[in-house]
Amino acid sequence: MVVRRAADTSLMDVSKIFSLLQPKEEGEGGGECEALNEAVGRDDAALLSELLSQESYAASINARSGWGVPVTPLRTAAARGHLRCLELLLQRGAEIDSLDVKAQTPLFAAVSGKHLDCVVALLKAGADPNGSRYNGCSPVLTAAREGDVDVLRELLRFGAEADVRPKVPEWASGASACRGPLYLAAVYGHLDCFRLLLLHGANPNYNCTDGKALGRMKQPKTVLEVCLRYGCGAEYVQLLVDFGADVYLPTLIIDKTTKQNEALLLLLRERVRPKTLMSQTRLAIRRHILSANKAAAVDSLDVPALLRNYLKHEAAGLV
Template identity: 35%
Template sequence: MAEVQHLPAQVSAQDYMTNLMVDADDEDDVRLHLSALCGDAKGMQRTLQDPATAEWLNHRVRPYLSPPLRLAVTGGNQECVQLLVAAGANIELEDVKGQTPLFVATSQRKPIIMKTLLEVGANPEGSKKNRCSPLLVAVRDGFTEGVRLLLRHGADPEPFEQICTCVPGWPLHHAVVYAHFPCFLELVRGGAITNLSSLTNQICSKIVARLSIPHAILKYAKERPEFVSLYHESGGNLWQLNAGGITGSEESTENSPAKERLKALLGTPLSLKSQCRIAIRRLLGRHRLAHLASLDVPSCLTSFLNYDEFSQYLQKPRKEKVVQDHNSEE
């Protein structure tokens, strides 16, 4: 791709943008958009020195109604993102699909840009105009670092509206459906509630039954018994009934590693040690869990509180499975 500052004199910014599948009117000043898309930080810096460009800082161009910041994220240029943020670009301005710059950075797995946007106050939930959220996208794609970043900056692992409408759903359930154990572990470490029945005052029993984790494990992650173990250790209900009123072990007729683990644990009460872990984490509160390592306690205790014994499963290879999610929108 040609650098912006080396464009032939006879080629206008509008013509060049059109060639890049970005459409602008002749009277539009798209120098910022062009620099953002091409990752030309020096050109952008010069353009920002022109007071006339201020009115185009949040201007959205067709066909995706993308402002410069959205294009800079797409181009993956951290310096351009920083320049636009420093200049006062709207960090929540959506494109035509309701995707915020943070949503785009998450879907394109760009943690450095995500961190930049989150640190200047980007909403970790994305926009209400898009039915999906950055957290759900990160979980769906197995983007564990993105999940961790979003949770540490306040993303809600129990989005009430998405859970109640099942569109697109519950992040913890998504992690099972797409068999991403590292994301499942990261959600638990971040304070995700493993038992939706504890929210029955907010979420009806039919939704709780529909989003049963044990049933999802035996359907989508039957070769990964560690899902069952972690779910049990974090206070999950292995006896959860589905909409038909039966448990996961009763519904599944196929023998699998996950089912064998579930059957073994059904008659095993949670140990006092594990119950203490749940109680301490609850007492600390979700917003303090990211700082466990800084506690003035033995490292073995912080490791236990962080479920580090499950880290052994993070590198375990898994069979790739394509799961279509018609409810999610990017």
């Protein structure tokens, strides 16, 4: 019964994607959409406004045109970073989370293009910060991989999931399917993104909330293990320790041939040194703050500014 349900869901997802590939029927406004996309491509907001003032063009605002991957005018504006056109299309009622044949939303296109102003405009207009459930990737995963900390900050501020993972069929999922944005930020050496994800509640142990996926792996890799394997600096390990990672969780085989780098020595030292009361209190308070935007929640606490900064990991002198 479970297998049947999974298969039905898979077929539904495939049908959703392939429906976007169907040729347009006559009268769907292919010519009008092409004209709109051309105006957006030239970043000609005046022409776009003039076209949208006409009923036939306004009716084609969500139609798709173009070679290879047919796209809506909003998708074109987002991908090219044409903010004036994007805002005009949103004002005229463009579908904000429309999908292309790759199941990518306009927000995903803006994130991929590193167009921060378009990302913010789309998020303020109500775009889903997690992108489409039909797409294997997500805006957060993309920003973390590319090290775009400003874009990542906005996504998380608008409620994006910090522990999002690649979307793959259950039968194909493995260790890579559980490696979320925290893993990517570490592997690609983006310390600012790594810290930002932890500040917004990313799990410092596995960066994965799918218990079934973790259960299917004999030895799932912790974030600590990934950091050591890829030669991340001691600052990555220190952040994981500060945010409550289980330092006893990684299975480490250490002998005379093991390279004793700074990160490994830090981890071994933390295994024999108890946490301070201040550090344990900070962890307990942060765990009880349910808000995704923990920084904003901490700022609302009626405590001295020095303690608020400490709760946001901005006052190392208190440790």
